[in-house]
Amino acid sequence: MAEAVVSSQVGRSSRALTAQKAPPANINASQWRNALFIAPYLFFFATMLVFPLIWGIWLSFHKADTFGVGKFVGIANYVRLFSDKIFLQSVGNTFYFVLLTVPVLALLGLFLALALNRQTRSAAFLRAAFFSSSVLSVTIVTLIWRIVFIPDFGLLATIYGWFGLPGPAFLSSPDLSMIAIAIATIWWCIGLPMMLYLSALQQIPGEIYEAAALDNANRWQTFRSITLPSIKRTFILVVLIQVVMQFQLFGQARLMTQGGPNNTSKPIVMYIYDVAFKRWDLGMGAAASEVLFVLILIAAMAQFLLTRKRGEN
Amino acid sequence: MSNVRSTSIMGREFGDRVVLALVIIFALIMLAPVLWVIGLSLKANAELMADTNSVFRTPYTVMNYFNILANSSVFRWILNSLIVSTGLTIGTLVLCSLAGYGFARLNFPGRDILFVVVLLGLAVPEQAVLIARHQIFGILKLHNTYQGLILPGLSAPFGVFLMTQYFRAIPKELDEAALLDNASRFKIFWKVLLPLTVPAQATLGIFTFLWSWNDYFWPLISGTKNTMFTLTVGMASTQTNFAQSEGLGFLMAQAIFAGAPILVLYLFFQKYIVTAVSGAAVR
Numbered sequence: 395m396a397e398a399v400v401s402s403q404v405g406r407s408s409r410a411l412t413a414q415k416a417p418p419a420n421i422n423a424s425q426w427r428n429a430l431f432i433a434p435y436l437f438f439f440a441t442m443l444v445f446p447l448i449w450g451i452w453l454s455f456h457k458a459d460t461f462g463v464g465k466f467v468g469i470a471n472y473v474r475l476f477s478d479k480i481f482l483q484s485v486g487n488t489f490y491f492v493l494l495t496v497p498v499l500a501l502l503g504l505f506l507a508l509a510l511n512r513q514t515r516s517a518a519f520l521r522a523a524f525f526s527s528s529v530l531s532v533t534i535v536t537l538i539w540r541i542v543f544i545p546d547f548g549l550l551a552t553i554y555g556w557f558g559l560p561g562p563a564f565l566s567s568p569d570l571s572m573i574a575i576a577i578a579t580i581w582w583c584i585g586l587p588m589m590l591y592l593s594a595l596q597q598i599p600g601e602i603y604e605a606a607a608l609d610n611a612n613r614w615q616t617f618r619s620i621t622l623p624s625i626k627r628t629f630i631l632v633v634l635i636q637v638v639m640q641f642q643l644f645g646q647a648r649l650m651t652q653g654g655p656n657n658t659s660k661p662i663v664m665y666i667y668d669v670a671f672k673r674w675d676l677g678m679g680a681a682a683s684e685v686l687f688v689l690i691l692i693a694a695m696a697q698f699l700l701t702r703k704r705g706e707n
Numbered sequence: 708m709s710n711v712r713s714t715s716i717m718g719r720e721f722g723d724r725v726v727l728a729l730v731i732i733f734a735l736i737m738l739a740p741v742l743w744v745i746g747l748s749l750k751a752n753a754e755l756m757a758d759t760n761s762v763f764r765t766p767y768t769v770m771n772y773f774n775i776l777a778n779s780s781v782f783r784w785i786l787n788s789l790i791v792s793t794g795l796t797i798g799t800l801v802l803c804s805l806a807g808y809g810f811a812r813l814n815f816p817g818r819d820i821l822f823v824v825v826l827l828g829l830a831v832p833e834q835a836v837l838i839a840r841h842q843i844f845g846i847l848k849l850h851n852t853y854q855g856l857i858l859p860g861l862s863a864p865f866g867v868f869l870m871t872q873y874f875r876a877i878p879k880e881l882d883e884a885a886l887l888d889n890a891s892r893f894k895i896f897w898k899v900l901l902p903l904t905v906p907a908q909a910t911l912g913i914f915t916f917l918w919s920w921n922d923y924f925w926p927l928i929s930g931t932k933n934t935m936f937t938l939t940v941g942m943a944s945t946q947t948n949f950a951q952s953e954g955l956g957f958l959m960a961q962a963i964f965a966g967a968p969i970l971v972l973y974l975f976f977q978k979y980i981v982t983a984v985s986g987a988a989v990r
Contacts, residue, residue, distance in 0.1 A: 425815055435867060453839055523734060642833075680838045
């Protein structure tokens with residue numbers, strides 16, 4: 395490291411001396427062999443991502459099962475998909491789940507970030523506590539939350555019991571199952587929005603707040619005219635990351651409710667899993683994956699366009 | 708004037724108290740399930756079946772944890788997870804460092820288009836490639852092998868993006884100086900620049916390890932034999948006959964047993980994990 399710094403100084407002076415004679419360093423020249431550094435990664439990118447992506451699109455227009463790919467069937471898989479009530483229900487469930495989780499994550503995350511954006515030790519401890527659940531695997535999260543929700547033995551059932559009330563069957567009620575999954579998901583995912591807001595808040599220069607204090611601006615005015623405009627972009631970012639992430643709900647639903655009761659908590663990804671890896675109807679599973687892909691692309695495009703606009707202003 | 712200020716201070720104190728109260732309530736909601744699980748894990752199964760309120764009374768026991776140690780599968784799963792996560796982490800660091808250096812520093816035909824293509828890969832959700840990849844791996848007989856669990860993760864574009872950004876931030880004078888000393892491209896990469904990227908390596912490494920450790924979907928469909936389960940999948944497989952077969956206390960002890968090492972890892976590497984996660988999102 396020290397060597398590098400020294401040689402850089404030497405290099406700078408010797409470069410100055412030879413500036414007129416020496417041609418520009420040939421490292422800047424466009425050469426095929428430079429691509430060798432990229433090649434190893436590119437091999438995996440092409441074989442594990444690009445190729446399966448194209449194969450997946452191709453598969454969605456074919457009849458395919460475990461024994462191999464059959465004949466070309468045009469859009470038959472898509473037609474079957476959109477006439478399957480359970481698929482349409484799973485799309486509805488996924489949108490419902492996104493509506494349940496994303497606003498809470500975006501607003502609660504903002505609240506926590508604002509409350510914990512200070513240099514005290516207790517704030518640091520609480521930040522770590524609110525983020526810690528994010529590092530757990532979905533298996534552990536669902537294990538914890540099933541034991542909160544299950545009837546008779548669950549934490550909520552116990553708390554209801556203290557008041558002499560029968561606890562509702564959260565996971566087996568059609569009205570409550572998705573809400574229960576949403577609560578567990580919010581508990582699991584709240585750390586990331588909070589951290590994103592915190593890093594945005596820390597980029598606001600302190601002088602602006604001092605100036606506002608000198609102007610006798612009250613807390614609400616300061617928040618509205620300084621804090622809020624500075625984190626607008628982050629807010630959009632958080633909402634769209636969460637939309638994309640929560641669209642891909644799978645593990646929580648599979649492990650907490652198995653998509654039940656009566657498919658009321660089955661999301662799109664779980665539908666894909668059931669069709670492709672339980673019924674082995676790979677063509678139709680691929681078609682469902684492409685629908686999900688398009689939905690996520692729309693969300694990603696919206697993010698791109700919205701943040702672009704902000705940047706131009 | 709002074710009137711205005713005093714009411715605003717009053718308002719401030721009241722507002723502070725409301726905020727503090729809310730934060731404490733949310734913190735309790737965060738912690739309560741975990742405390743509940745720890746409590747259950749320390750109770751005998753039979754006692755819990757009679758009344759879960761017994762959690763608030765003695766006697767406590769660590770028998771459930773000993774029972775985990777008696778279940779040999781768990782150790783196999785931990786070993787599998789360690790092999791897969793370590794392999795993927797090392798592979799990702801090597802591939803992404805090389806590619807990051809290439810994209811940031813070297814010129815070759817089509818470089819900029821290629822970089823955009825790799826970045827577009829970030830927008831592809833795993834589900835869009837899973838089924839085809841599952842078929843390809845079936846043909847190549849890679850299911851239920853460690854390679855089969857590791858290889859797909861090596862294609863993740865995030866690391867390339869992160870390392871490219873990091874290499875770009877290093878002053879170019881460093882390589883130009885080395886170039887005048889007739890160092891090869893690889894030598895510049897290996898001797899001069901790579902040592903400077905250690906913080907980015909740490910961030911990317913921990914992020915990859917955690918991601919791989921917690922990954923659920925691909926190991927679920929690829930490693931389908933009990934002996935090839937990762938810890939995440941294996942723990943999920945024991946949950947099917949919840950409470951009835953294994954006993955609440957035992958299941959809860961499993962949750963703590965599996966979660967604790969990752970939480971300790973998080974506490975140690977908090978800084979890097981937070982950077983990685985925020986970086987992953989800002990991309």
